[in-house]
Amino acid sequence: VRMAQELVGASPGGVPLAQPILFPYLLAAMQALVGDWEWAGRWISALSGALMVPALTGFGRACLGSWAAGLSAALLVTLYPLNLDLGSRVMTEPLYHLLLVIACWQAWRLLQAPDSERITQSVLGGGALAAACLARREGRIYLGLLALFLLVFLVRTRGWRQAMWACGAYCGTALALLMGADLLVEQPRRTPAMTLSWVCLTRTAGTLVLPLLAPLLLLVLAPRRSGDLLRWGFLGTLLAALPVLVIFPDPGRKATALLPFLGLLAAEGALRWGQHAKSRLVGAGLLLALLAWFSFQGVSAPMRPHFVPPWTDRAEDRAAGEWLAGRLRPGEAVCAWDHASPYYASAVWWRPSPEQEISLEKLVAACQGRGIRYLVVDRRSPCRTLPVVGPLGADVRKRPGLRPVVVFPLELSPLNSFLAALWSRHGPRLEERAVVYRVGSHSSSGGAGSREGNLE
Structure with a gap:
């Protein structure tokens, strides 16, 4: 797309x-x-x-x-x-x-x-x-x-x-x-x-x-x-x-x-x-x-x-992309991984190199060096398998240089709920969601909001 x-x-x-x-x-x-x-x-x-x-x-x-x-x-x-x-x-x-x-x-x-x-x-x-x-x-x-x-x-x-x-x-x-x-x-x-x-x-x-x-x-x-x-x-x-x-x-x-x-x-x-x-x-x-x-x-x-899992329609990822679209400056990039939340939106996405994903400090520094304000962790495997990025989706909380601002939970239509039960032995896990973090020292303390009540 x-x-x-x-x-x-x-x-x-x-x-x-x-x-x-x-x-x-x-x-x-x-x-x-x-x-x-x-x-x-x-x-x-x-x-x-x-x-x-x-x-x-x-x-x-x-x-x-x-x-x-x-x-x-x-x-x-x-x-x-x-x-x-x-x-x-x-x-x-x-x-x-x-x-x-x-x-x-x-x-x-x-x-x-x-x-x-x-x-x-x-x-x-x-x-x-x-x-x-x-x-x-x-x-x-x-x-x-x-x-x-x-x-x-x-x-x-x-x-x-x-x-x-x-x-x-x-x-x-x-x-x-x-x-x-x-x-x-x-x-x-x-x-x-x-x-x-x-x-x-x-x-x-x-x-x-x-x-x-x-x-x-x-x-x-x-x-x-x-x-x-x-x-x-x-x-x-x-x-x-x-x-x-x-x-x-x-x-x-x-x-x-x-x-x-x-x-x-x-x-x-x-x-x-x-x-x-x-x-x-x-x-x-x-x-x-x-x-x-x-x-x-x-x-x-x-x-x-x-089979393509029924919960890969990415309704939550598109919602995160729409949320970001109203907050990004023209030409501003978003730190995201393959098929991440801006996938269906107009946001420009940037994927860190493997060296920048070694530690959370290097990841935050790389984002700050490019003037990036938002980091998105979606449900796709590139995010889940990286040792630094995976916990950002599984355990949503404030970290040095990163503050969660909004979480978009998994959404399944009735049809996809039926398909999930039919084709898959295990349903989607809790971390099958999109999480948007604010990057930088300006990030204040606080937790993440839901779709209805984010902290921004």
Whole structure:
């Protein structure tokens, strides 16, 4: 949200645009229509989830030759519990999943295109995949996988010359658009914390991929059809992204990008057995069993950590941001951490360096050196895990150079209260709140007020 505000000048000088630019641009455009930043982001996620149905249906029709397989897979993916959760939040995953399916659909059209249209289809395919990469960074994994599959297939069927021209146009278009986006919006070079761990790979495969691969036994044992080798090779190449996805933070959530392809394979297996038995009831029964299996796996205990906790809507953080907005001077910064209270407000936030977080004295001195009057501790993990900052949220009291001035307690709507009880073993803790401290020697004694009665 803050990045989108940067683009339209609603929050100048605040958060750098360190993420792919497509979602912030769409968010800024949607906000102009609906007038609210949070609801604009929720609309994008919800619409992306809804559009997944026709997109995956069309891809299934093109790849598997059956509208039924694509529509069944679309329902499996759309009704998957984690996708329902992400589709109701301000998250980039629903948009990325939609664009990735469209990009794979276009890559399949490239495989089937006649020689006279292959370059055009290559350019369109590269553009579609670039759009997915501009939604989330891990989309670049599929650029390498799809380019390799296209090269091998076209070399075998059309020769080296045609293969090199097509792959060159495909990769060149995608890379040109990605480089152009970097030139259009200057972004800081950021390398996410990545670790390659066999334990992480096996855990992600065991909790998400393998349980959903199990229904593929229906397809393995089903009667074969002409063209199956190409279909399974193409979809298998997309599933090969799993070992690379697990090096990113939160690999379980990122691996949900594989769900459309797992759903296509599982739905095709169920339908083939129905056709083999010459009974629609058999096919429908197997599809219902798949839906139940996907839903059961989606709410199983290993999947729950990947859900967005219902109390992360940050109503208390937005309230703190609004409280600060009426007290800050033009251009004044606020000391806050990642996704802190000014997240939805126009305040400029500043995050201390690790050296400045070693002790409370250094933190206060750093704030005073920058002329900062307010320090905000929110409920997010960066605040809770820092040894100096964590106690400021858990134990609200006056400290040398810091005085609590207002506390915004956690707020849950009835729906989020129900979701909290449904998805989480433990409810929010007492310190799940936003606390605003006044910085400086001018801070007098006193406690913190509630939202209704602060001490300022």
